[in-house]
Amino acid sequence: DTPFDFDELAAEGCMVGHGGILAFDERTDMRALASHLLEFGAHESCGKCFPCRIGLKRAFEMVDSPGPVDRPRLEALLETLELGSLCAHGGGMPAPIRSLIEHFPDELGLSGGELPTEEPEDPYSRRPEERREDDPGDR
Amino acid sequence: MSERFEATTTTTCGYCGVGCRLEAHRADGRIVSISPAMDGPANKGHTCVKGRFAHQFARSRDRLTAPLVRESGGFRIASWEEAIARVTEAFTRIKAEHGPDAIAGLASSRATNEDCYVMQRLMRAAIGTHNIDNCSRVCHSPTSFALRKAFGLSGATGSFDDIEAADAALLIGVNPTQGHPVVGARIKQAAIRGLKLVTADPRRIELADYGQLHLGIRPGTNAALLNGLAHVVIRDGLVDRDFVEKRTEGYDAVAELVAAYTPENVEEITGAPAAGIERAAHLYAEAERACILWGLGVTEHLYGSECVQLICNLALLTGNVGRPGAALLPLRGQNNVQGSSDHGALPDTFTDYRPVTDDAVTSAFEERWGVTMKRERGMKIPEMFDAAVDGSLKAMYIFGEDVAQTDPDTTHVIQALESLDFLVCQDIFETETTKYADVILPASAFLEKTGTFTNAERRLQLVSASAEPPGAARTDFEILTTVSRALGHDMGYETPSDVMDEIAEMTPRYAGISHERIGRAGLQWPVAPDGTDTPILYTDRFELPGGRAHFAPLPYKPPGDQADAEFPLILVTGRRLEHYNAGTMTRRTGNLELMSSDWLEVHPADAAALGVADGQEVAVRSRRGMIRLPARVTERIEEGHVFTAFHFPEVRTNLLIGPSADVNTSCPEYKVVAVSVQPIGAERSAPAPARAEPMVPAD
């Protein structure tokens, strides 16, 4: 029920990309899909810029390993990829993951709830000793 | 980066004449690492395998750590008091019996300006003779001679920064990526960025691969090439008329002379194609800013000094001097070959090349030092050895130079050393020369002393001690001033900085120089009293009467040696990156692991004709001697020529080299030697000479 057009798709947080459409039925494991996309992204990274070279690998490892996925950490990592990457590969790979987070938070096994909208308590800007206390994510 | 180190001292490299500024890092009480100073004006944060890594020699077990005196055919350790008493007693006795001119001294182009100045003062004031020289005699003395004749001053007309500012550059008889690696890297980068590079050399040097044009010329034909280039510049209307008219003298004679040097005639002599000669002339002369760089491939010839004058002609024809990007840059061999001569360690000149025959100059030094001096020049190095052999020279003080290893005609040198009544050597290692000494004084390496070196850009840079001399070894400054005091002439200096203050006081062109002003950036002489230095010389006048530069109409003359039926190939010698001169320093470091032996470069066509395979041992014979080494078949060398270096005394390359030398300056002709090459299997059993002393150019 969304026309296949640039503006229409963009309004849904999606894009035309290369023009292909992948269809998934309701039995698809969305975490496995996220894992597959990130593995692909990490594999295709050229390795020049640091966020993409390491970040996609870490994002894949987060989603691929068992247990809940720390949503604030994942979203912070996606932001690093989006804003830090040199080219559209690292910058664009977060898009489908963001979409999965938005539409299938439970299937992804996210934990940690929404990121606060104001004055983000950014885990990266805190000192390591502070981080450990309130950062149960993958420890 | 400093936490790892106890201390870091900025100093100046003691290898080649580029003058890299280095950071010497100490830990555990010793120098553990050296890195380039990011603000070094010549090296700009870079250095080479020698400057950066080859410093272990200073901690070698072979270092001299105590004075040695001769006793019953050998040496024994002595106290400083005894060693200096022996020197004083011998010099005093010989001076009383034979006069001061029976004594001669050699300063070192490896030592600081202050050391060299103190050494010449020791000879001139404490002993009373102008018999003082240094080893620039065997490398760039032709450059000094020619630049003074053409322009007035003995030094590069510009700076290495002119390389990046230039549109074109002509490299002749120099292989910077091996001999002067940091300048080599700068030239290579400039060429990659668009500098139009022309190389002329008997070898296809690495930089030829980055240039517009390479001229593979026969050794000893530089003069023909340079006159041919001048011919094309004049023929094709590329002369800077305005510059020639306003700032030079003698153009007409040169124009007349070079008329015969058509590209075709020059091709005949040099072997370089006529079209290439024309193109090279256009590349150089049509550039708005162009530099010429040269090395010992120009100077170490029978007519080396004349070739440098012809280089000056080319620059004058095109107005390529005295402007940014338009410099004449001789690449000086040793770290302080410029400064040792600048500071009066020459038999005919005081500081700044002011002649001892100039009464006003000599009087000023007499007054300053409280002595009287002759108005006639002293002996040059070869004259000293002749005088020793004929018995008129009785004693020598040789400081930081291994003449028995590095000077030509070794048999003669050894005979001279053996003839002396008394020889004192001051060095960091026992050498071939110290074998003939009566007293050996243990001195300091560049990492252990304080003072200044002057690089190939005329830039004085500070040398700061980052280690202590080992054992009882002392700094050269301390030794020389102590000897002078013992001889009754107290120089009154407390530190090398005091020496520089005296130099500045006594030398108008160096008036503004002091250690404090040199600081981290260095100073390029002339330096005005207010400290203003001179990166570019001759911006509006030349330092000759009338302010005009002089053209020199000099024809091509054949080199001192020629190939013939018996010796059909021409040997050229030179340097390799990993080693330095006789290898005294680099062979005591890990550089030996990087290059452990030498080889002879042979062109594939010659190799095929001679039946020499790559890697095969060959015998190389000249009219003077024979050596053996493995061959390496390569197209880097022109057909008809072979090449090897001179860093390995066991190869004894310089056994092959004859007594021929530059007509004006006595600089030996190390670069043209007719030889034959045979695979070792075909060689008749010719035993190696029983006592074979290599002669190595100590540039």
Place this chain on the structure above:
Amino acid sequence: MRVEVDGRGVEVEPGATILDAATAAGSYVPTLCFDERMAPFGACRVCMVGMEGADAPVAACTTLCREDMRVTTDEATARRIAAATVELVLSELPEPPAPHTELARVADFLEIGEPRWQGERRRPSHDRRHPYLALQHELCISCGRCVRACDEIQGAFALTATGRGFGSGITAGLDSGFTNSTCVSCGACADTCPTDAITEGSLLELASAYTEEPGGGV
């Protein structure tokens, strides 16, 4: 032209980068792949700064100044991205960077301690065939400085970037080591390396003595 960095106006030449302007203005911007002797590379993304009018942080080393540009070097998002990136870099290494290294200093400046990422790390692989230069591949962060120093300072072209993605690294020659490459042993690679992935072998022996202290390892 005139630009403003952290509230301070500076004059810069046309063609100057934001990093040049920040340096001129006395504002420190952390970097890992930058060396003033070489052309900017833009790979590490640690020099991110805030630029007025831009919707996202920009890399200071590769962004040219424009007239009246206003830059904030410690803008919150930019610093967040820079810190996250350096934490990712630390997460690759088998051990924390040695204290004297540039990486350790940048991590310290951005107040990053032990990285929280627990994934795959680089495996130790050493090459000590050269008499002076030691290669420690596991410490390589693929900043490309050694490769560019070899190309742009020395011109020996002996080092090459290899692999891709997480497997990126450098190699001397064709995996043949320094001595069997076109390397001229100038040491420019070791001088510029921000992690000791290439360093002087003798310094490693010296360092091994002083890092033997409690808490020195991971």
